[in-house]
Amino acid sequence: MSKAKTLGFSKDRLKRIESHIQAKYVGPGRIPCAQIAIARDGETVYEAVLGLADVERKVPLKDDAVFRIYSMTKPITSVALMTLVEEGLIALDDPVAKHIPAWKDLGVYAAGVGPFVTTPVGRPMQVVDLMRHTSGLTYGFQSRTNVDGAYRKLKLAEAHGDHDLEGFIAQLAKLPLEFSPGEAWNYSVSTDVVGYLVQKVAGKPLGQVLQERIFDPLKMVDTGFFVREDQRSRFVACYSASAQGAMNLQAAPSGSLTLNDDPTKSPYLAPPKLESGGGGLVSTTADYLRFANMLVNGGELEGARILSPMMLRLMTTNHLPGGQDLTQLSRSLFSESTNAGVGFGLGFAVVFDPPKTLVPGSKGEFYWGGAASTAFWVDPVEKVTAVFMTQLMPSSSYPIRRELRTLVYSALMESRA
Numbered sequence: 046m047s048k049a050k051t052l053g054f055s056k057d058r059l060k061r062i063e064s065h066i067q068a069k070y071v072g073p074g075r076i077p078c079a080q081i082a083i084a085r086d087g088e089t090v091y092e093a094v095l096g097l098a099d100v101e102r103k104v105p106l107k108d109d110a111v112f113r114i115y116s117m118t119k120p121i122t123s124v125a126l127m128t129l130v131e132e133g134l135i136a137l138d139d140p141v142a143k144h145i146p147a148w149k150d151l152g153v154y155a156a157g158v159g160p161f162v163t164t165p166v167g168r169p170m171q172v173v174d175l176m177r178h179t180s181g182l183t184y185g186f187q188s189r190t191n192v193d194g195a196y197r198k199l200k201l202a203e204a205h206g207d208h209d210l211e212g213f214i215a216q217l218a219k220l221p222l223e224f225s226p227g228e229a230w231n232y233s234v235s236t237d238v239v240g241y242l243v244q245k246v247a248g249k250p251l252g253q254v255l256q257e258r259i260f261d262p263l264k265m266v267d268t269g270f271f272v273r274e275d276q277r278s279r280f281v282a283c284y285s286a287s288a289q290g291a292m293n294l295q296a297a298p299s300g301s302l303t304l305n306d307d308p309t310k311s312p313y314l315a316p317p318k319l320e321s322g323g324g325g326l327v328s329t330t331a332d333y334l335r336f337a338n339m340l341v342n343g344g345e346l347e348g349a350r351i352l353s354p355m356m357l358r359l360m361t362t363n364h365l366p367g368g369q370d371l372t373q374l375s376r377s378l379f380s381e382s383t384n385a386g387v388g389f390g391l392g393f394a395v396v397f398d399p400p401k402t403l404v405p406g407s408k409g410e411f412y413w414g415g416a417a418s419t420a421f422w423v424d425p426v427e428k429v430t431a432v433f434m435t436q437l438m439p440s441s442s443y444p445i446r447r448e449l450r451t452l453v454y455s456a457l458m459e460s461r462a
Contacts, residue, residue, distance in 0.1 A: 053459030058456035058458075059456045061455075063093040078095060078097055078281065081433050083429065084334060084430045087342060092108070100282065109267070112328060112419060116415045117415040117420075123176055123236065125243045127356055129243065137171065141175065148170070153225050166222065170222075174235070175239050176235070177230070178233055178235050180222070180235045182217070183233045184232060184233050185197035187232075201234060213241070214238065237322050239323075240323065259351060264349075268333075272311070281436050284438070286301060324415070333432045340430075344357045364391060368397075370397070371384070371387050384403075404450050410423065411425075415440065419434050431449070433445070
């Protein structure tokens with residue numbers, strides 16, 4: 046924290062972060078571990094590494110730990126597609142059927158459990174609908190509709206399932222949409238489809254495109270679709286929260302964690318059949334902080350230009366129809382954002398009305414998280430970036446993300462707003 050004061054943070058108040066996370070979550074065994082990194086102007090002002098990377102084997106978490114980042118993959122895939130937009134190779138208003146002809150006749154669910162009765166779409170699905178989750182696609186795990194059930198039956202968007210990206214797209218062509226594109230917001234496999242478009246337009250496997258366009262330029266040396274041999278000793282175990290622990294913060298900690306994915310036997314130890322642009326990456330806190338610092342710096346980091354500032358501003362503006370927020374337009378039972386005053390851009394949740402969120406922050410702040418309770422945010426006003434890593438599913442178990450934002454901003458003594 047040697048630079049904290051010069052960058053406008055209170056060292057004493059920053060210390061509250063570790064105390065809070067340790068006392069409320071790591072110490073009682075509600076989460077196995079936590080790693081936190083906060084930067085301003087691209088310079089790290091705070092870091093903390095807490096808990097165990099592997100509870101059963103009592104392996105301490107280290108600062109170079111490798112985590113499953115799940116849906117924090119989505120912003121990376123979205124940025125990759127926008128690099129292709131910048132080159133004129135694809136456009137946001139392209140009909141998706143231009144790139145996936147088999148999707149030309151997709152209909153909207155009306156009735157049935159398969160075969161389905163459908164009605165015509167109000168307008169064709171566009172690339173922008175995939176980027177902002179207004180496509181009409183869904184996620185099977187939501188268990189909300191008959192369409193969700195069909196996704197589960199076909200095991201769609203499972204990185205370690207039976208499909209590759211081509212097979213995944215072919216299976217989706219057989220299913221109806223939940224709604225006509227642009228009519229609602231629903232958390233979905235849309236970004237996996239974005240990953241397919243990146244692969245098809247670039248003419249290379251998705252992982253190779255991400256490596257060449259993002260990971261190599263940003264020196265994100267530990268990010269990829271599987272855990273390499275040299276990373277295995279750093280790979281963190283993933284856990285599930287017990288229903289008792291998730292519902293009651295005063296619950297006894299014993300038995301509150303159940304091993305979800307053993308790092309010595311994990312499917313992440315081998316390259317996946319499907320490179321999931323929506324949730325398949327592993328990464329480190331240091332790597333993801335470099336990605337976030339590129340974003341807060343207008344698309345460039347240490348001389349590596351990924352996106353233009355104008356393109357990044359386009360991505361981080363609310364694109365929900367009618368300027369609505371997620372509470373007004375969402376049909377989803379789940380997302381990584383539940384706040385009023387929050388819209389959705391092209392790959393990120395975007396704060397456009399901070400008072401409605403009831404959490405400190407800036408207008409224009411953007412963020413997302415992952416299923417194992419990981420999170421990051423970028424504040425372009427205060428030039429603050431933050432990355433939080435742990436491995437606990439589901440991400441809705443505890444309000445750590447909101448608490449962390451409050452703790453960070455309560456330590457910021459010099460605002461630039």
